[in-house]
Amino acid sequence: MTTRQTRLPARRTVLALLTALGSLAGAALAGAAPAGAAAAAVDIAPGVVYETFDFQAARGPVRAHVLTVDLRRPGVRLDLLYPGAVAARSTVSRLADGQGAVAGVNGDFFNITETQHPGVEATGASVGPAVASGRTLKGAVPDGQRFGPALPPGTSTRDVFGVGVDRRARLDSLALDGSVTTAAGRVPLGGLNQYALPVGSVGAFTADWGNASRVRATCGTDTERAAPCSADTHEVTIRQGRVVTTDPRPGGGPIAPGTTVLVGREAGAQWLRELAVGDAVRVHHRLVASRSRIPYRFAVGGYPVLSDGEPLPGLDDRTAAVRSAVGLASGGRRVLLLSLDGSPEYRAGLTIAELADVLRRLGADDAFSLDGGGSSTLVARDPGAGTVTVRNHPAGGAERPVPNGIGVFSGP
Structure with a gap:
């Protein structure tokens, strides 16, 4: 492995950080970096540099990578x-x-455990929206259903870090815009490949979801993650624009490419119960950015x-x-x-x-x-x-x- 000493501007950044962060612990850091505090920087690849540094924070020593x-x-x-x-x-x-x-x-933070819902397995799915190589994978769960520390005021599960097709990184908020349309009418789509759906909504699951059970999507409420699972649910499978199966309880297992599974709870379940095998259904969904009109190539919650x-x-x-x-x-x-x-x-x-x-x-x-x-x-x-x-x-x-x-x- 070849290394080099950190370039002067980066070295100054580290030294300034080490000195200034002394105030977090209530005392300055002797005016300079302690021995061994900043490691040699390594060029991982052209345009990608890795380095480490140590400093004293309020509760003890910290090493950052x-x-x-x-x-x-x-x-x-x-x-x-x-x-x-x-x-x-x-x-x-x-x-x-x-x-x-x-x-x-x-x-992102994720659905790591389900101790509040006996018999329901954690899905491992992330909290916020996700975009990979320009393709939308999922939307955000309701704020009250997130795992992780309390959100700062004014933020939500829809917040993302991402990079647009213009190759600029930015912070944004991505909201799900979607609908389910049948001969009887249209309802807004409440979720896409999410481990938790809003109360009273219909959510869509595609092949991107994976094998996990979809039962967890009907547990909790918009404000209380630990609330019981809904007893009023329904599931409909759509293939080539037509209903192929219906079921009163959400299922699990892989979803075939080109197939969409709709899961409803409460009012959403009642709406789905009106569908029968053979009925035509159109499902539309996209993520809409609140701050940028630039399409995202990548985004994470x-x-x-x-x-x-x-x-x-x-x-x-x-x-x-x-x-x-x-x-x-x-x-x-x-x-x-x-x-x-x-x-x-x-x-x-x-x-x-x-x-x-x-x-x-x-x-x-x-x-x-x-x-x-x-x-x-x-x-x-x-x-x-x-x-x-x-x-x-x-x-x-x-x-x-x-x-x-x-x-x-x-x-x-």
């Missing part, structure tokens, strides 16, 4: 890492190697913590944890992927407020929190290697399977 990705470089791009299905999980290293990424970090260089109001400044995040700089042309080390000596972690400040001091104008804790994983290849290596120490002692991540790709 950072990938700097220059989207201005030809051939450098970001895309969604995922295991080929929404309701499936794999480790970041397997996902990166399977898709040929040179580096990557874990992505999480929540914003920094906007135009300012932390969002109401960020948690009490709960520290191992975290992953992404920062945007240079008008969305430069991306910082960060994951904290979860080894015992660094596990004190950062609060969300501290995380936003770290990314701001690293030069980010906007920043976005990803899943953390045992999910936080950053991988990167050694120069010339064909596979990635896990660079941080996951807090659980080994990589946790996750539903998606952010992959860094370099090449034609």
Whole structure:
């Protein structure tokens, strides 16, 4: 492996960060970086640099692993890492190697457990919207159904970090716009490949969903994840624009390409019960961005913590944890992927407020929190290697399977 010392501008950034973050712990850091605080930077690929640095935060020492990705470089791009299905999980290293990424970090929060619903299995599906290689995979669950820490005021499960076809990274909000149309009328589509549907809605599941049971989609309410599963459900399978089967309870197993399964709860279930085998049905869906008219090539869920260089109001400044995040700089042309080390000596972690400040001091104008804790994983290849290596120490002692991540790709 070949390494080089960090370029002077980057070195100054790290030194400034190390000095300034001393205030988080209530004392300055002796005016300079402690010995061994900043590691040599490594060129993973043209336009992709990996480095680590240590600093003292309010609750103890922290080690950060950072990938700097220059989207201005030809051939450098970001895309969604995922295991080929929404309701499936794999480790970041397997996902990166399977898709040929040179580096990557874990992505969105996800449906990790179902202790409140006996007999219902967790799907492993992510919370927010997801777009992979320009194709919409899923929409966002209701805010009250999300897993993860409390959302900052003014944010929602629809928030995404993404990259448009213009190769610029940005933060946005993606809402599902869809409908189900029959001879009897039309209803709005309440979900797409989601582990939770809004109360009273109809949701669509496609081959992108995977093998997991669709029962979980009818559990909980828009405001209470632990609420009981609905007793009023119905499912309809559509193939070539016609109803082919109906069932009073959501099923599971793979969905064939070109087939759509509609799941209804409460009022949505009542509407679906009016359909019979052979009826014509048209299903339409797309994700609509609230801030940009640029189509997204890639998008992943999480929540914003920094906007135009300012932390969002109401960020948690009490709960520290191992975290992953992404920062945007240079008008969305430069991306910082960060994951904290979860080894015992660094596990004190950062609060969300501290995380936003770290990314701001690293030069980010906007920043976005990803899943953390045992999910936080950053991988990167050694120069010339064909596979990635896990660079941080996951807090659980080994990589946790996750539903998606952010992959860094370099090449034609």
